Amino acid sequence: MPDIRHTAEGWLEEHGDHLYRFAMLRVRDPEVALDLVQETLLAAWQGRDRFRGSSSLRTWLVGILKHKITDHIRREIRDRELGKAVENDPSSMFFKADGSWNENQHAWKEDPEILCRNHQFRGVLEDCLERLPDKQQKVFMLREMAGEATDAVCKICNITPTHAHVLLHRARLALRKCLEINWLGKGNSS
Amino acid sequence: MKHACRKVSRLASDALDRKLSPLERLRLHFHLLLCVNCRNFRSSLQRLHETFEHIRSVQAHELKLTKDQRRRLLMELERKLGD
Ligand SMILES: [Zn+2]
Numbered sequence: 001m002p003d004i005r006h007t008a009e010g011w012l013e014e015h016g017d018h019l020y021r022f023a024m025l026r027v028r029d030p031e032v033a034l035d036l037v038q039e040t041l042l043a044a045w046q047g048r049d050r051f052r053g054s055s056s057l058r059t060w061l062v063g064i065l066k067h068k069i070t071d072h073i074r075r076e077i078r079d080r081e082l083g084k085a086v087e088n089d090p091s092s093m094f095f096k097a098d099g100s101w102n103e104n105q106h107a108w109k110e111d112p113e114i115l116c117r118n119h120q121f122r123g124v125l126e127d128c129l130e131r132l133p134d135k136q137q138k139v140f141m142l143r144e145m146a147g148e149a150t151d152a153v154c155k156i157c158n159i160t161p162t163h164a165h166v167l168l169h170r171a172r173l174a175l176r177k178c179l180e181i182n183w184l185g186k187g188n189s190s
Numbered sequence: 191m192k193h194a195c196r197k198v199s200r201l202a203s204d205a206l207d208r209k210l211s212p213l214e215r216l217r218l219h220f221h222l223l224l225c226v227n228c229r230n231f232r233s234s235l236q237r238l239h240e241t242f243e244h245i246r247s248v249q250a251h252e253l254k255l256t257k258d259q260r261r262r263l264l265m266e267l268e269r270k271l272g273d
Contacts, residue, residue, distance in 0.1 A: 116244035
């Protein structure tokens, strides 16, 4: 029987950062991400006989982690939806009753390549993401932060494509507005 | 044309996540020709989308386990699997 300490340490050393990053991009919360990585390594250790080496060890570990993340996200969506009505439609915040914009829309001039390295902007972005309603945040994180394809997002969250598109649309409206107020509105516009 | 902005904003968002039908594309682009607000909205969404693409690539270097997290993980694993 292989030595646990040696093996676990080795896995952590080799794949820990990768697994942690993979989880963080999908669940946002460092404690949750850490738990998921831990559960993954435990499950991997317990099921190590099933690893045949046909895929790389990392691919196998990520496969286990994916299942853990999906379970976690579905559980959260289920738990929080109990006793809570459908997230209300925020479009009246952005559109008049006749469907036209409430206020004029401005084009952003920022260069995404520069923006992504601006720590101040990243801070504001994190705050704005944090303020999104739960389900929008989950779907948006999977799609834009983790870069999952829409059908993968639907599978993980167990929702229809139409529902995903509605949530992504709302999240983008809200996020854009929040960034405009807290970033562009603060004289950071280039 | 104005009444369509709400729906067009949805199409502009959808376009980032799925392939629009030819009819949808036509509707979107026809409206964009006439509506500066929707044009600005769409270009902002695209910039935001691109920004996330860049963030994903820089995060490969940023997001790492701290020493403390690593130590805690190892301790927990040993405790749960130990003997
Ligand atoms: Zn319009």
